[in-house]
Amino acid sequence: MRSFASDGRNAFFVGPMSGPYSAFFFTGHATNSANTVLTLCGSQIGVTSLGQQINVDAYTYDNYFTGFELSKIEGMSTVLGAPRFDIDIGSGVVPANGSLTTTVYRQRPKEDRPGIQRPK
Structure with a gap:
């Protein structure tokens, strides 16, 4: 039996602010890299389709x-x-x-997209 926080593994817990939270994946972190990949399933946060706006708050413990x-x-x-x-x-x-030869376009800022509201 392992004790809490005994081996240094990281999991990425996701959920609404009020909970519950679930972890479907461990944190992906390559050796000798400062990059960290946080993978989640859209169903964990209520995503139903592409084009859906999501608001995110991230906390580390x-x-x-x-x-x-x-x-x-x-x-x-x-x-x-x-x-x-x-x-x-x-x-x-x-x-x-x-x-x-191609042209790279920057998409319009959120404020200029119809139907997109900034979080308060």
Whole structure:
């Protein structure tokens, strides 16, 4: 039997602010990298389709040494399936030893998209 916080593994718990929270995946973290991948299922947060806006608050807790909240990011918002940047042609496939001319477009800010409301 393992005791709480005994081996350093990380799981990513997701849920509404009022709970309950569930962890379907462990945190993905490569060796010698500062990048961390936090994977979740859309069903954990009520996502039903692409184009749906979600508001996100993220909190980190240290359950290994202190049990305290260490940091937080509140008020993030994103639209699923809506890229921040796009190109003017379909796939952007470049042939071997070839080139491709394209234009990169930055999508409109959230405030300019019809029907998208910023979180309060």
